[in-house]
Amino acid sequence: MKSRFAIILAAGQGTRMKSKLYKVLHPILGRPMIQYVIEALKPTKVEKLVTVIGHGAEKVKSEIGNDSQFVLQEEQLGTAHAVMQAEKILENKSGTTIVVCGDTPLITAETFDKLFEYHERSGAKATVLTTNITDPTGYGRVIRGESGDVERIVEHKDASDEEKKVKEINTGTYCFDNEALFSALKKVNNDNAQQEYYLPDVIEILKSQNEKVSAFITEDDKETIGINDRIALSHAENIMKIRINEMHLKNGVTIMDPTNTYIDPNVTIEPDVVVYPGSMLMGDTHIGTNTIIGPNTEIENCTIGQDTVIKQSVLKDSNIGREANIGPFAHIRPETTVGNEVRIGNFVELKKSVIGDNTKIPHLSYIGDANLGNGINIGCGTITVNYDGKEKHVTTIEDNAFIGCNSNLVAPVTIKKGSYVAAGSTITNDVPVDSLAIARSRQTNKKGYAAKMKK
Template sequence: MKKRFAVILAAGQGTRMKSKLYKVLHPILDRPMIQYVIDALKPAKLEKLVTIVGHGAERVKAEIGTNSEFVLQEEQLGTAHAVLQAADILKNKTGTTIVVCGDTPLIKPETYEKLFEHHELSGSKATILTTIIKNPTGYGRVIRNESGEVERIVEHKDADDKEKSVNEINTGTYCFDNEALFSALKKVNNNNAQQEYYLPDVIEILKAENEKVTAFTTEDDEETTGINDRVALAHAENLMKIRINEAHLRNGVTITDPNNTYIGPDVTIDQDVIVYPGTVITGKTHIETEAVIGPHTEIESCTIGTGTVIRQSVIKNSKIGNDVNIGPFAHIRPETSIGDDVRVGNFVEIKKSTIGNTTKVPHLSYIGDAKLGKGINIGCGTITVNYDGVNKHLTTIEDNSFIGCNSNLVAPVTIEEGSYVAAGSTITDDVPKDSLAIARARQTNKEGYVAKLKK
């Protein structure tokens, strides 16, 4: 197989997005659109991947990291000029170079592979990725000769009536013989209204030199959607959502309302999980079999165990065990680990805490910076008072303890195994094993006091 290289065009600011965020960094289901392009190219086993950056170069580079080499296009003088910036890295290499736009996140790995294969097997110097659309108005038409080779690309404004009737369009993605590409790029001029150097001119140059130029057509026209504004971004996100949800459905996941369920590209879900509407699952989340998620639940970068039920809740960067019941209206904050058979009820917030097996935090409690053992019952309204205004401190509650309602546990403090804390207590000292801690004022009844007030 020939060596393969890739150039991603990502220098544009994307003014039509009307945003301070550079176009290729706009997210689709919690992932920057350019990352989809990079991930789709990875199976092609590239020797080198070069991203052409311009506006927001440092931020784009920070987002992509080591997945690519970078070249700065200081002035945006057109697509041919952009590719030419990669000459120092690629110009003397033998093989195939694919040129793709960083704002086309829907092209599948299989399509890139078929494009590479078509180009290499046909012996072409250039191959254009094309598609067929019902209304090609505004797009460059691909005109083929009788043998099926590309004769030329005609922009809509320059096309005659016969050419305008052609429904095959140029998607802006190309494969080139690498040496032929950089040789032709030197010959591209800017004799046009925009005074820019356009990559499609390379096709004309190669044709004028009697080189073979072909096209490979993808059947899915929506796959080649380019994103230039927020309308296109929303459309692309919807298409990606459908693609991801359908993959999970085919793998045995029940999604009761796919139109109102949002699952990120890095999420993995086992068979026989049920996902209800209004649910958003993102990051590197894994959900094990027979879990029930939603409705109206947000999960980010979590592991969810077998048989766990989560309803109307928010969970981030945490590990949830098997057969756990969470919600409704619970908030599990980062760095929390919840064991098996745990109950976390309504209006409970847990932050950076460990909860042991079979422990119950039923409702209206805050558990922060805490280590809870197994078999504990946390009464309604309990608070681990973890912050002294400067530092956070740890609360430890050992196995089989019972914390009464409306208790304040002022950290650092330890409730030892099997102990009870009386309702309404504010605990500031450690509680020994199997003890009852009571820390509240003794009740006083003043009989007849209300009658005096009324006088």
């Protein structure tokens, strides 16, 4: 197999997005659009991937990280000028170079690989990725000769009436013989209204040298959508959402309403999971088999064990065991680990805590900076008082303890194994093993007082 290289064009600001965020960093289902392009190129085994950056260069580099090398296009003088910036990395290398825009996140790895293979088999110096669309108005038409090779690419404004009937369009993605590409780029001029250097001019230059230029058609025209504004971004997100959801459906996941379920591309879900409408599964989340999610549940960067039920709740950066029951309206904040067969009920908030197996926190409690053992029952309205105004402190509750309703556990404090805390107590000292802690004022009844007040 020939050496393969890739150039991603990502220097534009994207003024039509009307955003402070640079265009290629706008997210689709939680992932910057340019990252989809990079992830789709990885399976094609490109040896060098070069991203041409300009506006927001440092932010783009920070987001992409080590997945690419970078070259800077200080002035945006056209697509050919952008590709020229990669010369110092790729010139004189033998092989195939794909040039793709960073705002085309829907092109799949399969399409990229087919384009590479078609180009390498054809013996062409350039291969254009094309597609057929019903209404090609505004797009450059691909005009083929009798042999089926590309004769020329004609912009809509320059096309004859007969050429305008052509439905095959240029998508802006190309494969080139690398050495031929950089040789031809030196001959591109800016003799046009915008005084820019355009990459399609390379096709004309190669044709003038009697070189072969071929075209590979992708059947799914939706893949080639370029994102230039928020409308296109919305369309792309819907397409990607359907694509991802259908993948999970084929893998044995039940998604009750795919149009109202949002699953990020890095999420993994085992078979026989049921996801109800309004749910958002984000980041590096994994859902174990037979689990029920939703409705209206947000889960981000979490591992969820099998046979767990999570209803109308928010979870982030946490691990949940098997056969747990969470919600409705629970909030599990980062760095929390919930064990097996745990019950986390309505309006319970957990933060940076460990909850042992078979422990129950049924409702209306805050557990923060706490280590809870197994078989504990936490009564309604319990609070671990973890913050003294300067530092956070840890509450420890050992196995089989029972915490009565409306208890304040003022950290640092330890409730030892098997102990009870009476309802309404404020606990400031450790509670010994198998003890009962009562920390509340003695009740006083003043008979007849209410009647006297009413008079």
